[in-house]
Amino acid sequence: MHRLALPVFTAAVLLTAAFSQSGGDHFQELRKRMVREIIQDARMTASYTGKENLDESVLEILRTVPRHLFVPEHLRGRAYQNRPLPIGYGQTISQPYIVALMTDLLELEASDRVLEIGTGSAYQAAVLAELAARVYTLEIIPELAKSAGQRLADLGYDTVTVLQQDGYYGLAGEAPFDAILVTAAATHIPPPLVEQLKPGGRMVIPVGGPFMTQELIRLRKKGDGSISTEYLLPVAFVPLTGGH
Amino acid sequence: MVSAAALGFELLLMRYFALSYGSHFASSIISMALLGIGTAGSVLQILRNTLLPRFHRLFPSAAALLGLSMVSVIIMVRQVPFNPGELTWAQSQWLFLVLNYLLFALPFFFSGFCTAIALASGEFPPGKLYRADLLGACAGGLGVLAALSLLPPEEVLRLLAMLSLAAAAVAGFYFRTSRRSKQLTAGTLLAAVFLLFLPSQLLRPLLSDYKDLARLGHLPGTRIMTGTDSPLGRIDIAESPESPVRSAPGLSPLCPHPVPVRAGIYLDADLYGALYSPEKDTSYLDCLSAKLAFLYLKEPRVFIKNIFASAELMELALVEKASSVSGSYEHFSLPELAQQIRPGTGQEEHGWDAVLLEQGLARTVLSRPKRGATAEYDLITFWLSGSGAASLGHSAIDEQFDLTVESLGLMLSRLSRTGILMISKWRHRPPYETLKFIAALDAAVPEEQIGRNLLVISAPSTYTLLYRKSPWSRKDITTALDFCSSRGFMLEYPAGPDNPAEAQSLAAQVDQITGPEAADFRKRYKFYLEAPTDNRPFFGRFFRWSSAPELLKLRRAGGSALLQWGYLTKAATLVLAVLAGAVLILLPLLLRHREAAFRGMRSRVILYFSALGLAFLFVELMLIHLFTLFLGHPFLSAGVVMVAFLLWAGIGSGLSRHFSPHKALFCIGIVLGSYLLGLPPLLRALAFLSAPSRLALTLVLCFPPAFFMGMPFPQGIERLQSVLPAAVPWAWAINGVASVASPLLAAVLAIHMGFGFVLAGAILLYIGAFLSAPGNV
Secondary structure, three states: HHHHHHHHHHHHHHHHHHHHHHHHHHHHHHHHHHHHHHHHHHOHHHHHHOOOOOOHHHHHHHHHHHHHHOHHHHHHHHOOOOOEEEEOOOOOOOOOOHHHHHHHHHHHHHHHHEEEOOOOOOOOOOOOOOOOOOEEEEEEEHHHHHHHHHHHHHOOOOOEEEEEEOOOHHHHOOOOEEEEEOOOEEEEHHHHHOOOEEEEEEEEEOOOOOOEEEEEEEEEEEOOOOEEEEEEEEEOOOEEOOOO | OHHHHHHHHHHHHHHHHHOOOHHHHHHHHHHHHHHHHHHHHHHHHHHHHHHHHHHHHHHHHHHHHHHHHHHHHHHHHOOOOOOHHHOOOOOOHHHHHHHHHHHHHHHHHHHHHHHHHHHHHHOHHHHHHHHHHHHHHHHHHHHHHHHHHHHOOHHHHHHHHHHHHHHHHHHHOOOOOOOOOOHHHHHHHHHHHHHHHHHHHHHHHOOOOOOOOHOOOOOOOOEEEEEEEOOOOOOOEEOOOOEOOOOOOOOOOOOOOOOOOOOEEEEEEEEEEEEOOOOOOOOOHEEOOOOOHHHHOOOOOOOOOOOHHHHHHHHHHHHHOOOOEEEEEEOOOOHHHHHOOOOHHHHHOHHHHHHHEEEEOOOHHHHOOOOHHHHHHEEEEEEOOOOOOOOOOOHHHOHOOOOOOOOHHHHOOEEEEEEEEEEEOOOOOOOOHHHHHHHHHHOOOOOHHHHEEEEEEEEEEEEEEEEEOOOOOHHHHHHHHHHHOOOOEEEEOOOOOOOOOOOOHHHHHEEEEEEEOOOHHHHOOOOOOOOOOOOOOOOOOOOHHHHHHHHHHHHHHHHHHHHHHHHHHHHHHHHHHHHHHHHHHHHHHHHOOOHHHHHHHHHHHHHHHHHHHOOOOOOHHHHHHHHHHOOOOHHHHHHHHHHHHHHHHHHHHHHHHHOOOOHHHHHHHHHHHHHHHHHHHHHHHHHOOOOOHHHHHHHHHHHHHHHHHHHHHHHHHHHHHHHHHHHHHHHHHHHHHHHHHHHHHHHHHHHOOHHHHHHHHHHHHHHHHHHOOHHHH
């Protein structure tokens, strides 16, 4: 029995390593397939968004960020389907295509400071962190804020700060931001967020009634403080909790 | 008692569905119920020789199982992870939908079994039995409506289950010759004790996690301030210090003023509106797109539709020193709840006391005779919501009488010479809702080119449309342009030198839909844009089958919102109901019955009983539709018409032996024909009557059709009992299948062809029944 212990242990270690390796490859393959679908979706909606192709750097990040670690364990098998998934508390992790599109629309640069409203599972924050210098993300539901912060720390995303608070007022203490991404629907664009945007800054936000069809909007703040808006795509987002 | 419990459960399920899945699924309940009832007839027919001799034992057992299954189904369905919002994404959700559908049919299987076996036993005259069935259902309906005003749904469920057990006990006592009656009585008692002590939380409607109030419940400090249950729905008023309601649709993103925070009004746990309370700092009102109307009006008389969902419009009117502010509301208990929460506000200048509140649909309120300050208005305004795109298309099948051509015509007739009709709505692309509203407005004033009287501005998330009886002058348009430029808004219509129209712009499309090529434009457009009328009051219907392939492709690319899920769900449920009915009811019977004697009269039996099954609900649904406008509330109309129908049809069936089937069917044809032509104008002419008079008149007007419509079914069964008793459960099942499809088919036909067509269809079906009536068999 004792003589068998070492070979059995070694075999077990090797098998586990091989399995986890193949699991990693498996997820990588699924991510690639997911991105191929996103590319098709982008082409299909080009007449709405005006974008035939999404930025390659955004797509490359979606090929690497492990979405399966941002969804509840029992849904990991579906993590790379191009669809939203429930994450509890009446919230969802957005469809990967929408994540890609919204990230692309922000036109981020490596030095940018980004504010995200609606952390959820923090997948979007992780994607943003790969492209920008600093990401602040606000989540109103305490449990989600806590688990998102822990998840990002575990995965080594140390340029992201998760705060538990109402996103309506933004984060005046850290303003101005180069880009603001709102991943929850609001009935109007919160003026405090517009105020916290740098001149030349971009905001991507879905607006419309709670749990209804919203319109995805990109807003640009001009040098004189005025704004311009582009209407991109009808979407359906979980509302900013409470109803604004 | 069995019929009372079954119909009561049917009504109660509507409340459960509204809380768990949304009210658009509630309309499928009638079809689920009838599927269960039809299947019972089928089972009885197949196992007739085994089951009928045990009638005295099986009847009380089925009654007891009805009560137990009501409770069990509610508990089981809580375990089915059905989420209508995921139907777009997950095929498994369609399986869960089918599973729910079948589970909910189970209690109705037992109630249907009770009626079918009692009919087949031959121990009771069919007329009397059918009368007891209908009158019991009538009592059950009334009882549940009353109980829902006093008790939460879970306790009403417990009462209904106990009623079924009481029915089992009474039947057990009545049939006490059965050797096993003592065991049955003991079992029933045991079940009653079990039900009595079953924890309420197991029976409570499972609130969807995606409901606004459920999500708010996850935040610390959220407080339900007050709430009430009623047959119309549950209303809660809740506040959350972490995430209060800031209701300011159409707010400028450049607004430097804070938006007031308010408590929320929740209807069936969905946010309905912000609870108005006077604020000290109201400077944010200057940033709202709705402010524009007040630049053209001095101290206007204002009417606000759905005033409890429009806190900011009410505040704007009060702050702008409107000479009078009136508002309509639909949910009876809202004023009382609002007063409970803000008792002091009535004393203040801008409090609720400054507002005249009137219950009813806006058009019902506006059609009432008025005097003095409210004889006409300078501004009629409302928030256009709940249409196709706004609610993911779920309300495609909802009747919206306030948005029909006739309703808009009435609103315009109540405006003063310089008055303005202003609506605000979410901004969407493509702008099909806005275009449809303009098409309806155009149809409401056929004598005018409405383009010159129309002004549309946009905020980032909303459109605001202002229609004035007199054309806008250049000065007025300059005012609008100045207003927009200082707030980051856009003047969308009319286009001009300062805002030229691009080919695909809203302005270009408005010109097309109001121009001479309007019919062609509507035909070419990918969404359905025909103006809704009282005959087809489905403002939310935009779906076109010709656009379906393109929209289905887009559904996974963010475009699922463009699909009309309400319409598609209804169509899918119709297919499901017909398939389930065919598989569960007709197929076993067709396989079983090949006897030569039976085959000879099969086509007549099928035609007669299926025509009756289809036509009865066609007529009932049509009258509910007609009386909705007369009574001012769809639920009130549904309740009164349903109860009246059960009552009068019950009496009619009791007297069915005194009429021949042909005479009864002839009378039905005459009554329905005259109703088709004469009822709508009669109801319009009598709209001035008081609410109790209208209620009484509704009951009276339901009598002629319902009384005669209660007769043909028992007459047919009685005839079959005498010539071919074996076919009685079969007839019951055929009638069941037709009834399963009837409400769904009526809804689809009404959406496409109008309610008049549905009633005409019912007349044709009764002619079919006349030709195949039992006298000819």
